[in-house]
Amino acid sequence: MSLKAPKNIILDSTDAALINHLQDGFPLVSRPFCEVANQLGISEKDCIARVNRLRGSGILTRFGPFYDAQAMGGAFCLCAMSVPEERFEEVAEMVNAHLEVAHNYERSHTLNMWFVLATQTVEQIDRVAREIAEETGLEVLLFPKLKEFFIGFKVAA
Amino acid sequence: MSNLDTYDLKLIEATQAGLPIVEKPYEAIASQTGLSEQDVIDRLSRLLKQGIIRKIAAAPNHYALGLCANGMTVWDVDDRFANEKGQLVGALDFVSHCYLRPRALPHWPYNLFAMVHGRSREEVESKRKQISKLLGDACTSDDILYSKRILKKTGLRVSPKGA
Known part of the structure; x- marks a missing residue:
């Protein structure tokens, strides 16, 4: 795995509660940290310091509005390919060379390459997928999102 | 827009x-x-x-939190129950993403995708069993795809300039 987990970061129960709380939403008021702090029983200053530390250490990868590219007129699509083992690196390079490929994972399956296309329009998704298929000579399967279910993910720390 | x-x-x-x-x-x-x-x-x-902003919130780094094992679980769920079951799976606290997607037959019979996180593969497998129980007879087959390597990861940045 090439993502590096920061070392020597110790989370206390307040940090864990804060991470879970902030995943559900952040208040749209003048002093939002004050509101969050009150709910967790800590001071506003402590709350800001903790969020800064969590963000700075990479425990939080994002903090702020999550824009929906689809709602803004953009498009996303999960795609998968079955790449022969001996061609894997070469094909990965060809796929990654497209700016529209936002991320790409090798996975343990016959369909062993999974990537996400992010483009301005739905038509561009089809175009880029076709280009990749032509360049590599391999079939590209498209798995557009039909529905997203509410996210209940919580940290147990 | x-x-x-x-x-x-x-x-x-x-x-x-x-x-x-x-x-x-x-x-x-x-x-x-x-x-x-x-x-x-x-x-x-x-x-x-x-809906242009999905939420204003924080996103944790699963790896940094010690959740080093993750598996993309995929399920072939009867279309009649897919919405109802998807909601149940999406609400589980160890599922970070849950989507309904089209099948790609004959290669790919699965329509429900749920990303499961855990501290180890064993933990991920036991959580997979929990989802299996939840889906019951509505699901006819399933699989799990572990990530072996990140080949590319760039931030998803919107570019409103052309919007």
């Missing part, structure tokens, strides 16, 4: 990388965009209502 005005676009550009972690974050954004603090709050509220 046609109903976004210049100030919306400015606001999107100023906040898409994140909010400043200060006492009054919306005031800090206001001074960057030429809006008042109240304008920023009102516009963000509207964008949230319109």
Whole structure:
């Protein structure tokens, strides 16, 4: 795995509660940290310091509005390919060379390459997928999102 | 998107990388965009209502939290129950993403995708069993795909300039 987990970061129960709380939403008021702090029983200053530390250490990868590219007129699509083992690196390079490929994972399956296309329009998704298929000579399967279910993910720390 | 005005676009550009972690974050954004603090709050509220902002929140790094094992579980769920079951699976606290997607027959019979996180493969497998129980007879087959390697990862940045 090439993502590096920061070392020597110790989370206390307040940090864990804060991470879970902030995943559900952040208040749209003048002093939002004050509101969050009150709910967790800590001071506003402590709350800001903790969020800064969590963000700075990479425990939080994002903090702020999550824009929906689809709602803004953009498009996303999960795609998968079955790449022969001996061609894997070469094909990965060809796929990654497209700016529209936002991320790409090798996975343990016959369909062993999974990537996400992010483009301005739905038509561009089809175009880029076709280009990749032509360049590599391999079939590209498209798995557009039909529905997203509410996210209940919580940290147990 | 046609109903976004210049100030919306400015606001999107100023906040898409994140909010400043200060006492009054919306005031800090206001001074960057030429809006008042109240304008920023009102516009963000509207964008949230319109669904252009999905949520204003924090996203944790699963690896940093010790959740080093993750598996993409995939399920062939009877279309009649897919919505109902998808909601149940999506609400589980160890599932970070849950989507309904089209099948790609004959290669791929699965329509429900749920990303499962755990501290070890064993933990991920036991959570997979919990999902299996939850789906019951509505699911005819399933699989799990572990990530072996990240080949590319770039931030998903929207570019409102052309919008």
